Amino acid sequence: MGVSIFQVAGPVMIGPSSSHTAGAARLGRIAAKLADDFDFVSFGLHGSFAKTGKGHGTDKALLAGVMGIREDDEAIADAYAIADEATIGYEFHDVELTGIHENSVRIAFYxxxxxxxxxxxxxxxxGEVMISRINGYEVELSGNLPTIFVRQLDTRGVLSHITTVLAEGGINIATMKVSRKNRSEEATCVIEVDEEIEEGLLKKIENNPNIYAVRFI
Amino acid sequence: MYHSCRQLLEMTEARKVPIHEIVIENEMKNSNLSRAEVIENIKKRYRIMQTSAERALEQPLSTEGGLITGIASTQYRYSKSGSTLCGRFVNTVMARALSCSEVNASMGKICAMPTAGSCGIVPAVLITIGEEYNKTEEEVIAALITASGMGTIVVENATVAGSEGGCQAECGVAAAMAAAGAVELSGGTPAMSMEAFSLALINVMGLVCDPVAGLVQIPCAQRNASQAVNALLSADMALGGAVFPIPADEVIDAMYKVGKLLPVQLRETAMGGIAATETAKDITDRIFHR
Structure with a gap:
């Protein structure tokens, strides 16, 4: 695979920084798809996000992102006003996360x-991003492929239920990562697929007593 | 498929076609797109570049700390004054490059080329040549494709990240890309485009990335202007028949190796160069209230 000219002439984005602005907006947008309707969001800024984030509009980009505003939308600059209008509360603080990239954030939805x-x-x-933890579970989620996020009970048959529903729906699985903290307790599953998923198929996955929640990103 | 400037040049010479033709065919295979889709996709990006190259020319934009607010409009006014050293054309090129940088710093919409910090160089050069010498939009877009194709070779074999290679890898590569496109737009041969590319890149060999307060403003904006001019003079040297014996691939490799030799203080960390001056430290304190 050669390099595409669109990697060189692009991305189209809101400045000033592909990592601190465009990537931050994308992180927010992907993270928000994992949460239900929220009325408050807290951002813990780590490393370079904490140090130089302000000058790069990282705060505005993250806040805009969680409200679904894309990285090439100039509304990013008005993120605070848009959040106030939508009565979404927000808060920023510095954190030190362990074992994570220099440009990182912990986003908590309430x-x-x-x-x-x-x-x-x-x-x-x-502009490339990686979600590495969801509710303390280790995951790897880049958002580059359609992705299904499942919270389930760690027990026999749950994964085969999911893969069967996907296979019957004509969906090809690209990657799959299962993570649990303890045996026979809650676990998570991140599945990257090659096709877009319809709502009905997600409902079919959810229709299992051992599955708590299904999200599509 | 090509993976080097030499291969790309051989392909153009074997088929007697301009560089952009080989780049388009390669991209069609690479991205599985039709010719029309490749051109349409580049055209969309060109529209963003046009807007960002104009937006700050008349109207100063608000930037964090105000470090470069009004830099483009000041230069643009001067370009029309009739009493410049380099003339209206060169000063307009600089003003447009500064406009893209000012838009970027004001959280406006830009197209990275090849990065956000160096987004003004290629648009300023190609748009202003197109305007000055009455080129068609198709011709300007073809030159943009040539410039982008040259950029892919750097991404594949070296780097365009300031944190890895310093400013030579961002604004320097942008200047080299712009020079290659400018030669094609001005009727030069593919060999001359390669020559212009090499000349522009040797002119910035070793340039460090030293952003004041870590912001993409100073000296990034000023270097967008100066590297746009570097692209013009490199293109003119190549078009004039200057012979440069070092092949473009070897110049890219040299740039990459120089980047690796740069200490971390000079690679986007704001710990060295102009970012480490007393005044830069004062500016940093003022913006971040430390």
Whole structure:
């Protein structure tokens, strides 16, 4: 595979930095798809995001991203006003995360004061990103392929239920990563696929007593 | 498929076609797109470049810390004053490069070329040549494709990241890409494009990445302007028949090796060069309230 001219002439993005602005917006957007409707979001800035993020609009890009604003949308610059309008609360602080890229953030989503979801992600440069932890579970999620995120009980037959539904739906699995903290407790599964997934298929996956939640990214 | 400047040049010479033709055919295979789709995709990016090259010419834009607010409009006014040293054309090229940088720093929309920090060089050079010498939009877009194709060879064999190779890898490579495109747009041969590419890159060999306060403003914007001019003079030397004996692939390799020799303080960390001056430290304190 050679290098595409669109990697050189691109990405089209809101400045000033592909890692600190465009990548940050993308991280926010992907993370928000893992959370339910939220009314408050907290951003823990790590490393270079904490040190030079402000000058690069990393805060605005992250906040815009969680509201679904894309990295090439000039609305990023107005993220604070848009969040206030939508009555979404937000907060930024510095954190030190371990074993993670220099440009990283911990995003926590809340509803009525209750924690919904906690996501750690990194901006790798050139607008590329990687979600590495969801609610403490180790994952690898780049957002470059359509991705299904499942929370399930760690028990026999759950994964075969998921793969059977996907196979019957004509979906090819590109990668799959299962992660658990303890045996027979909650586990997660990140599945990257080659095709877009329809709502009905996600419902079929969810239709299993051992599956708690299914998200499509 | 080509993976070097030499291969790309041989392919153009064997078929007697311009560089952009080989680049388009390669991209069709690479991205599995039709010819029309490749051109349409580049045209969309060209529209973004046109807008960012114009937007700050009349109207200063708000930038973090205000470090480069108004830099483009000041230069543009001067370009029209009739009393410049380098003339209206060269000063307009600089103003457009500065406009792209100012738009980028103001959280406006740009197209990285090859990076966000160096996004003004190729647009400023190709758009202004197109305007000055009455080139068609198709011709300017063809030159943009040539410039992009030359950039892919650097990405494949070296780097365009300031954190890896310093400013020579960002603004330097952008200048080399622009020089190759400028030669084609001005009727030069593919060999002359390669020559211009090499000349532009040797002119910046060793240039460090030293952003004041870590922001993509100073000296990034000023270097967008100066490297746009580097592209023009390199193209003119090649078009004039200057012979440069070192092949472009070897110049790219030399640039990459120089980048590896640069200490980390001079690779985008804001710990050396102009970023480490007393005034730069004061600016940093002022912006970040440390």
């Amino acid at each position: 509803k009525n004061g209750e924690l919904l979801c906690k996501v750690d992600g990194s901006s790798l440069g050139g």
